[in-house]
Amino acid sequence: MEKSKIYTAEMAARAMADQILRGNRYAERFHIEVPEGIERIDDYAFDNLFVMNISLPSTLREIGDYAFRNTPFHNLICPHELRSIGKGAFWRCEYIKNIRFNDKLEFIGEDAFFHCYSSGVVIPKSVKVIEKGAFYGGIDKEDDGTYKIILEAEPDFVFDKNVSDYFSYKDGKLEFHERPEGLMWKSVYC
Numbered sequence: 001m002e003k004s005k006i007y008t009a010e011m012a013a014r015a016m017a018d019q020i021l022r023g024n025r026y027a028e029r030f031h032i033e034v035p036e037g038i039e040r041i042d043d044y045a046f047d048n049l050f051v052m053n054i055s056l057p058s059t060l061r062e063i064g065d066y067a068f069r070n071t072p073f074h075n076l077i078c079p080h081e082l083r084s085i086g087k088g089a090f091w092r093c094e095y096i097k098n099i100r101f102n103d104k105l106e107f108i109g110e111d112a113f114f115h116c117y118s119s120g121v122v123i124p125k126s127v128k129v130i131e132k133g134a135f136y137g138g139i140d141k142e143d144d145g146t147y148k149i150i151l152e153a154e155p156d157f158v159f160d161k162n163v164s165d166y167f168s169y170k171d172g173k174l175e176f177h178e179r180p181e182g183l184m185w186k187s188v189y190c
Contacts, residue, residue, distance in 0.1 A: 006041075007038045007041045009047065032053070034055065040060070040063075062086070082105055084106065090114075097118060101124050105127055107127070108123075
């Protein structure tokens with residue numbers, strides 16, 4: 001991939017400095033717009049940066065390892081072309097409440113959403129691999145004790161009813177009794 005299509009940690013730091021130089025002293029107003037044409041956000045690009053709002057380009061295909069670790073933004077809407085979310089990409093992004101994946105996403109890395117306290121996640125049928133711990137410690141429990149993870153398998157079939165028939169959560173592990181055809185789990189806990 002061309003270097004000009006990769007958003008690096010240096011670029012993120014420059015964007016943050018630009019916010020401050022323009023007089024924005026309030027972190028809750030920090031907004032970074034990753035430019036169109038960028039296809040990859042590099043490993044550790046936004047690691048521990050205090051950014052509340054990030055706009056991702058429609059051209060983005062890959063989010064690198066730990067790219068947004070400990071970044072306090074609230075919503076993640078995956079661009080249409082995003083295919084891969086790296087290891088620990090959103091590690092401890094505890095303020096994310098809304099995660100929306102696209103229908104082209106194929107890979108979710110190990111610990112990608114570790115301790116992201118989302119109110120629920122829909123895994124699209126396009127996802128082929130979810131590595132261990134991808135959602136560990138971060139999916140809210142429903143009032144009835146179940147977890148709000150929806151797995152799409154067929155175009156007209158979504159596992160959103162009687163989810164406990166398909167998997168259960170006990171002793172810190174997500175165990176699958178059945179799984180959609182074509183979806184490979186690399187671990188029994190998510």
